Amino acid sequence: MRDNIYADALANVAEFRFDEQVAAVFPDMIQRSVPGYGNIIAMTGLIAERHAQDNTRCYDLGCSLGASTLAMAARLPQRAVQFIAVDNSPAMLDRCRDAISSLDNAPDITLLCDDLQNVPIANASVVVLNFTLQFVPLAERDAVLGNIYNGLQPGGALVLSEKIRFENPVMQELTTDLHHAFKIANGYSALEVSQKRNALENVLIPETLAGHEERLRRAGFRNFGAWFQCFNFLSLVAIK
Ligand code: GEK
Numbered sequence: 366m367r368d369n370i371y372a373d374a375l376a377n378v379a380e381f382r383f384d385e386q387v388a389a390v391f392p393d394m395i396q397r398s399v400p401g402y403g404n405i406i407a408m409t410g411l412i413a414e415r416h417a418q419d420n421t422r423c424y425d426l427g428c429s430l431g432a433s434t435l436a437m438a439a440r441l442p443q444r445a446v447q448f449i450a451v452d453n454s455p456a457m458l459d460r461c462r463d464a465i466s467s468l469d470n471a472p473d474i475t476l477l478c479d480d481l482q483n484v485p486i487a488n489a490s491v492v493v494l495n496f497t498l499q500f501v502p503l504a505e506r507d508a509v510l511g512n513i514y515n516g517l518q519p520g521g522a523l524v525l526s527e528k529i530r531f532e533n534p535v536m537q538e539l540t541t542d543l544h545h546a547f548k549i550a551n552g553y554s555a556l557e558v559s560q561k562r563n564a565l566e567n568v569l570i571p572e573t574l575a576g577h578e579e580r581l582r583r584a585g586f587r588n589f590g591a592w593f594q595c596f597n598f599l600s601l602v603a604i605k
Contacts, residue, residue, distance in 0.1 A: 405593055
């Protein structure tokens with residue numbers, strides 16, 4: 366289904382929420398809004414294949430419709446890993462459950478409808494945070510990363526993908542403009558781009574690459590780096 370949520374002029378643009386309306390159009394919305402999304406999901410599967418250890422867990426925090434979990438599961442057939450997919454949006458999780466159960470040979474995935482901050486991470490070899498930490502209040506992000514570090518097995522990997530901002534104003538303006546051009550090229554109107562930006566204003570709080578690196582270090586990670594970037598969208602991998 367095509368994302369037309371912000372196509373008509375709205376008298377009041379409400380704060381963005383992951384409700385039924387968004388869940389219904391989510392695959393189209395994220396493909397047309399996040400440059401590199403398809404690559405990041407596919408490579409998440411490859412990273413999981415490299416780092417998953419038997420008799421451990423692979424977590425997908427903020428799983429939406431389960432794209433990252435399914436990419437991991439596809440690369441890890443017949444492996445003794447448990448997949449745990451978490452999202453606090455019931456609309457997303459219902460659709461995720463339907464999508465998984467409609468698959469032939471559906472992988473065994475535990476779905477948790479909860480705030481990811483309530484989910485203890487234990488015996489993990491892979492943890493994925495694909496475009497989710499950006500929605501967690503800033504003051505709570507250190508605890509999320511600490512929880513992940515503590516729950517990872519040695520050799521385990523965290524994939525952290527985020528929209529970022531730049532300290533350098535020229536780079537900030539350039540990447541913002543290019544991201545908007547990407548959305549226009551994908552069929553969104555200038556009105557849709559601007560109303561969506563307003564809806565996300567206080568909901569999606571991007572940080573700089575340096576901010577993410579400092580947090581990873583505070584959490585305990587010593588080995589990490591960016592493996593993908595397109596404009597102001599970045600993915601990091603951190604190894605325990
Ligand atoms: C993908 N990873 O397709 N606890 C649990 N879930 C949360 C929380 C929270 N505190 N905050 C937000 N979410 C997915 C895409 S979308 C990214 C992730 C985007 C959930 C929220 O309900 C939504 O489903 C997801 O995180 C973010 O690769 O829409 O830009």
